Amino acid sequence: DAGVIQSPRHEVTEMGQEVTLRCKPISGHNSLFWYRQTMMRGLELLIYFNNNVPIDDSGMPEDRFSAKMPNASFSTLKIQPSEPRDSAVYFCASSFWALAGRHNYYIGELFFGEGSRLTVL
Amino acid sequence: RKEVEQDPGPFNVPEGATVAFNCTYSNSASQSFFWYRQDCRKEPKLLMSVYSSGNEDGRFTAQLNRASQYISLLIRDSKLSDSATYLCVVGGGYQKVTFGTGTKLQVIP
Numbered sequence: 347d348a349g350v351i352q353s354p355r356h357e358v359t360e361m362g363q364e365v366t367l368r369c370k371p372i373s374g375h376n377s378l379f380w381y382r383q384t385m386m387r388g389l390e391l392l393i394y395f396n397n398n399v400p401i402d403d404s405g406m407p408e409d410r411f412s413a414k415m416p417n418a419s420f421s422t423l424k425i426q427p428s429e430p431r432d433s434a435v436y437f438c439a440s441s442f443w444a445l446a447g448r449h450n451y452y453i454g455e456l457f458f459g460e461g462s463r464l465t466v467l
Numbered sequence: 468r469k470e471v472e473q474d475p476g477p478f479n480v481p482e483g484a485t486v487a488f489n490c491t492y493s494n495s496a497s498q499s500f501f502w503y504r505q506d507c508r509k510e511p512k513l514l515m516s517v518y519s520s521g522n523e524d525g526r527f528t529a530q531l532n533r534a535s536q537y538i539s540l541l542i543r544d545s546k547l548s549d550s551a552t553y554l555c556v557v558g559g560g561y562q563k564v565t566f567g568t569g570t571k572l573q574v575i576p
Binding site: 389437453 | 499
């Protein structure tokens with residue numbers, strides 16, 4: 347079975363350019379997460395979707411970052427304009443969450459893609 | 468206070484040793500707890516879930532202490548292949564799934 351698929355695996359771009367990262371979650375999963383990892387800050391949750399709807403985007407650094415999930419099988423994370431401090435590995439992960447009562451969720455295992463390593467010069 | 472805190476290490480231990488990591492969390496309403504493992508330049512992968520009653524998987528034992536709001540991971544008989552970063556993960560309720568910054572383990576021959 348295919349896991350979470352991310353593209354591109356590596357991207358080197360110049361400051362000011364637009365960057366688009368793509369993610370295809372595992373079929374049947376209803377939650378999708380975008381994380382950013384750096385040595386200094388570890389894994390940071392940027393945004394997550396449940397049933398294609400953004401639930402929490404409080405981790406998105408600023409307006410330069412945007413994420414969309416037009417359907418259950420595709421999501422994008424866009425940075426415009428990019429800056430050198432955006433250099434990091436960006437992970438997409440998918441999971442199955444089930445509502446287990448009011449405000450309570452059963453959280454399944456998060457499956458991560460191999461990541462997109464972004465370098466902004 | 469951070470939502471999830473871990474000692475970054477590194478923990479350098481000889482082969483065969485027993486090593487334990489703790490992770491504290493700030494939200495008492497948290498309901499789901501996991502340990503993930505991340506190898507260098509790879510994606511995180513689930514090591515084990517942490518249940519209220521504690522659970523064991525081979526050489527690995529995970530425990531949850533709700534009163535003190537921490538989870539632990541014990542690795543017995545350490546192998547060279549256990550060298551990795553171990554990430555504590557907390558979530559549930561209305562919470563987003565939050566990863567700790569990880570504890571680095573280096574098992575030495």
